[in-house]
Amino acid sequence: MRVGVLALQGDVREHTATLRALGAEPVAVRRAEHLEDLSGVILPGGESTAIAHLLATSGLREPLAKEIESGLPVFGTCAGLILLSRQVLDGRADQWSYAALDVAVRRNGYGRQVASFETTLDVEGLGEVPGVFIRAPKIESWGESVDVLATHDHGDGDFPVLVRQGSVWGCAFHPELTSDTRVHELFVTSLADR
């Protein structure tokens, strides 16, 4: 199964390695033609402003939008989540996103780098999963059609950190930075079931 990893900037290598460990065939996506014949695509962690900029300059922005609209499953981690969100708070004035996931995220909602943290999450259907949050976005509001698969309480109540809306998945943390492949497995398994 061919699964794309948007390879413009960020922790592409970790996602690629995780997909390979799960038996999927990772495909680096840098140009529009790389979107052909994919079962799904991952938008990695990185800097969302840089990735958004590079999506536009590489001619990928519109083709990827069309693919997502036509139902290509997509999974965004951290910066990838920001790119998929309906609304981005504390972003740049001209920050755009694909609005594929009915959530409002606040960039760096958990603080700057010194506040970056590790914790243990309880993921629906998986149990305990390591959660690595790096200058992470915070999902502050979400629509009824969004399934919340994991939450985290950072001292101000439970907020979603792993969500799914049909074929669009997003998480605020970095499952790709740990050796635990089960979150990716959820996504990859959903592709096989389609």
Added chain:
Amino acid sequence: MSPETSSTGSQLVKRGLADMLRGGVIMDVVNPEQAKIAEDAGAVAVMALERVPSDIRRDGGVARMSDPQMIQEIQATVTIPVMAKARIGHFAEAQILQALNVDYIDESEVLTPADEENHIDKWAFTVPFVCGATNLGEALRRIGEGACLIRSKGEAGTGNVVEAVRHLRTINAQMRRLQSADSSELFALAKDLGAPLPLVREVAETGHLPVPMFCAGGISTPADASLVLQLGAEAVFVGSGIFKSEDPTRMAHAIVEATTHFRDADVVAKVSTGLGAAMRGAETATLEQRLAERGW
């Protein structure tokens, strides 16, 4: 899960931010206007400093940590990570930068060293550090001290990429040597490198540094960025090369594109076309002060 089970400042979250910067360009900026230009051009982070290296070189005198006010103005202007430099061994400057909430500290040879014997104990900090290295032993010593990101030193402020290339090639060659070594040879190799044995063993096994390796020093054109990335650097720091060029906005965009598409010569050719003059640059053989020799 509750906040009590959360921890900050682990190696994973410190190295993790460096992982997020891979494939990107970190640009030296001296004011909020430049920081905005950098972010608009797709920089993944900015390095806030009072003078770019070529000006430090020209002006002489003692180069120190930047004024906190200037760092805070830049933090207020951009949404991307903001890094700042502390002098080698000057842990009090580093404490101040951590208190200012900078995202990465560069313990940098571009500033005047504050300690001729010791680098900063970087394990004592929540904020991650990047350090320069000219060879593998130096890189592993810095990692042993807690650095979470290594960059080549290059020869900052010269616009001449030759030293950065030397450092990358040296580190790569020394890593290949470790990979081909018998396990009983690693003790002597660790001694020769002056590097901690556990880290030497790790490199021998994996073939790469335990932390990301970026390139800094003398990168002035899109072609320079493509060169060092093809030599194994995972991201680039660009100092004087952008804001000392004829058209900084275009140069910033071009180096970002070339960094993403570094193996695609068609893209690098396109962004290199009609760019205007790169920074003037200097021949490193004629320099009076070699910054790369600072640190050890």
